[in-house]
Amino acid sequence: MKNAFLPMIAVMVAAAVPAFSQTQQAPNDAKAAKHKVVFQLNAPKPSGWDQIFHNVENVQKIFAADGVQVEIVFFGQGLTMLLKKNDEYAERLKEAADKGVIIAACQNTMRAMKVTTADLFPFATQVDSGVAELVRKQEAGWVYIKGGE
Amino acid sequence: MKNAFLPMIAVMVAAAVPAFSQTQQAPNDAKAAKHKVVFQLNAPKPSGWDQIFHNVENVQKIFAADGVQVEIVFFGQGLTMLLKKNDEYAERLKEAADKGVIIAACQNTMRAMKVTTADLFPFATQVDSGVAELVRKQEAGWVYIKGGE
Amino acid sequence: MKNAFLPMIAVMVAAAVPAFSQTQQAPNDAKAAKHKVVFQLNAPKPSGWDQIFHNVENVQKIFAADGVQVEIVFFGQGLTMLLKKNDEYAERLKEAADKGVIIAACQNTMRAMKVTTADLFPFATQVDSGVAELVRKQEAGWVYIKGGE
Numbered sequence: 001m002k003n004a005f006l007p008m009i010a011v012m013v014a015a016a017v018p019a020f021s022q023t024q025q026a027p028n029d030a031k032a033a034k035h036k037v038v039f040q041l042n043a044p045k046p047s048g049w050d051q052i053f054h055n056v057e058n059v060q061k062i063f064a065a066d067g068v069q070v071e072i073v074f075f076g077q078g079l080t081m082l083l084k085k086n087d088e089y090a091e092r093l094k095e096a097a098d099k100g101v102i103i104a105a106c107q108n109t110m111r112a113m114k115v116t117t118a119d120l121f122p123f124a125t126q127v128d129s130g131v132a133e134l135v136r137k138q139e140a141g142w143v144y145i146k147g148g149e
Numbered sequence: 150m151k152n153a154f155l156p157m158i159a160v161m162v163a164a165a166v167p168a169f170s171q172t173q174q175a176p177n178d179a180k181a182a183k184h185k186v187v188f189q190l191n192a193p194k195p196s197g198w199d200q201i202f203h204n205v206e207n208v209q210k211i212f213a214a215d216g217v218q219v220e221i222v223f224f225g226q227g228l229t230m231l232l233k234k235n236d237e238y239a240e241r242l243k244e245a246a247d248k249g250v251i252i253a254a255c256q257n258t259m260r261a262m263k264v265t266t267a268d269l270f271p272f273a274t275q276v277d278s279g280v281a282e283l284v285r286k287q288e289a290g291w292v293y294i295k296g297g298e
Numbered sequence: 299m300k301n302a303f304l305p306m307i308a309v310m311v312a313a314a315v316p317a318f319s320q321t322q323q324a325p326n327d328a329k330a331a332k333h334k335v336v337f338q339l340n341a342p343k344p345s346g347w348d349q350i351f352h353n354v355e356n357v358q359k360i361f362a363a364d365g366v367q368v369e370i371v372f373f374g375q376g377l378t379m380l381l382k383k384n385d386e387y388a389e390r391l392k393e394a395a396d397k398g399v400i401i402a403a404c405q406n407t408m409r410a411m412k413v414t415t416a417d418l419f420p421f422a423t424q425v426d427s428g429v430a431e432l433v434r435k436q437e438a439g440w441v442y443i444k445g446g447e
Contacts, residue, residue, distance in 0.1 A: 207427040208427070292436045294429060295444040
């Protein structure tokens with residue numbers, strides 16, 4: 001019985017996590033996912049910006065049966081994709097977030113660019129450092145893919 | 150005795166694998182190779198296009214004694230390197246394929262670019278998704294290197 | 299007692315290693331570090347050249363308590379950052395090296411660009427092949443990050 005309910009509880013817990021929580025705390029369902037993939041996006045527009053959505057969709061589709069958890073870490077010029085004023089990507093980012101993709105903004109880049117939480121799409125989570133996040137995730141067994149061309 | 154003959158058998162098996170087989174099925178010698186390296190090439194020409202041949206040759210030369218298996222996954226703008234009409238790279242790609250490098254074309258990119266198997270060099274293999282292939286290979290213990298600059 | 303002195307000895311040994319030694323031999327303190335991160339820099343100026351210093355500093359700061367070892371592998375156009383005549387980056391590179399970051403120049407690129415040891419900053423170490431070095435480090439459990447945009 002315990003095993004049968006665990007995934008359901010994990011999903012409920014994940015759904016209950018507020019949008020602004022640190023990614024370190026959030027994906028309780030990541031443990032259940034067989035495939036875990038973290039993407040780096042630090043490239044300026046348009047290098048790989050459209051492609052990353054295809055990449056994420058393909059990964060989600062192909063590994064759907066096994067369970068898959070995806071995170072995109074935005075830093076450097078890549079962070080600008082998450083600015084509210086960047087409405088060209090708003091819909092696709094929202095759609096990805098709705099499908100469980102963790103959209104992680106680097107707080108170091110935010111400070112350097114004088115970007116505040118209010119400037120970012122509300123579904124963006126924040127991490128202390130984009131690169132440190134990539135290190136942590138890889139150390140935790142996530143597969144790493146560099147987005148951008 | 151068994152150990153002495155194993156590498157020879159691996160080479161024979163690899164040579165017998167037809168050029169168009171899926172990479173998932175192909176590299177029977179990959180298990181014998183101590184080093185396994187998968188390169189990502191999604192950059193448009195000329196970013197890293199010449200460099201990747203040097204990279205692959207260096208890896209093959211330096212790890213030759215231990216055994217090494219190399220795959221290059223082409224997707225996005227990188228796929229255009231594999232188009233038959235791109236004769237500038239034909240010889241070097243053929244040479245790499247002849248030396249056992251798996252040349253993998255992303256079928257998602259092929260569809261998006263309306264590229265057919267007939268448009269590609271005959272030594273190119275195909276994978277359902279370039280990114281999914283990079284995930285699978287890393288999960289199977291392959292080292293990942295992002296080509297392009 | 300033994301455990302208390304080991305880190306101190308490791309630091310002393312690392313400090314005693316001459317600047318030109320191969321990175322394979324050098325970082326005796328890497329085993330003690332909980333986090334090991336290797337960066338690839340093969341991008342031409344200015345792609346990610348400033349960013350990589352921020353990346354390294356963030357990683358060093360965030361993982362300081364656990365111990366962290368960082369190496370940057372320079373090859374292709376990235377190698378030109380290490381040329382003595384490139385005084386724009388001299389100070390930041392020296393500072394990184396002084397803080398224990400391994401600055402590794404690819405000898406294959408050096409030959410291709412007719413760059414000699416005398417042309418490089420004195421704190422640069424050398425590796426036979428930048429890509430082979432990235433392979434070795436990943437095989438040894440280092441986390442890999444692609445620098446550049």
